[in-house]
Amino acid sequence: MGRVIRSYEEGDDITPLVKEMTQDAINLFEGSAGNTGPSQFTDEDAAKEVLGTEGTVASGRMSLTFAIEMMRRHFGADVFNHTGTVDLRFLRPVRPGDTITFGGKVTGTSKEANGSRISVDIEVKNQKGDTTGVGQASAIVPNAYLAPEDL
């Protein structure tokens, strides 16, 4: 099988990722690490006490995970799981019942010792169109995957 040439250009869209947030999903995320006690993520009373909110919120780390998934799907696990980065700022809460859409756009490429770093701007919006997070991400695509003219 011949090698698959990949091409990345400034302005390219990253395939969006949509997630439906549920309290069950939040509980599983927290529970996977043994965090089973009440917290602002899993318990309404704790959320009111700690944050002053009327309901629970999802950990920002869940949004971080989804941004990583979007990038991994776009660049491939063989690339992203070894060279990927995501840096996300959380602007608004994500709550159970929210539908959040992750999108990205390639902002540039730069040479690295072992390939080309593809930089991406990320934006996260909820079902109301409010931005819940923004950030940057990148992956280093090995030279072997790039066309000779891109090296």
Next chain:
Amino acid sequence: MENSSSEDAFDMAEVDDRIELDWEALEVGETFDKFEYLLTQEMIDTYRKGVMDPEASFPTIAHKVDVRQYNAKYTDAGSVNARCAFHCYNPPVAGKRLTVTAWIADKYLRRGKNYIVTEAVSVDEDGRLIDRVITHELKQPTEVGKKWGG
């Protein structure tokens, strides 16, 4: 064996000897005791269900290891994650023990609010570098509740 009951009683006392956070006094560069844990297949499976992604490769994210040792040492009014960066190096493998080194990477005051930046690196028992996580936590969590409108 006679001593075991008194030891158990001591263990059950659960004395909270954590230090109340003094943000001004907190030193950037403070490195916490190493934290070790066994990553099980059950942890990975539960994480993947929670994030609705059967190929999710970094269940370490849910372990919040960058703030775990901070929270073991300090007590505060709680926090809100304002920003988080994650670097992928190698997906962790079920059944391997992970060792985490975490430290205070920075602290800053913005719009009258205190932030702490923690950073952590995870390595598995074979010496494989797993990931790096950097988190900015706002230390006045009720401020965001007001901003978010309850």
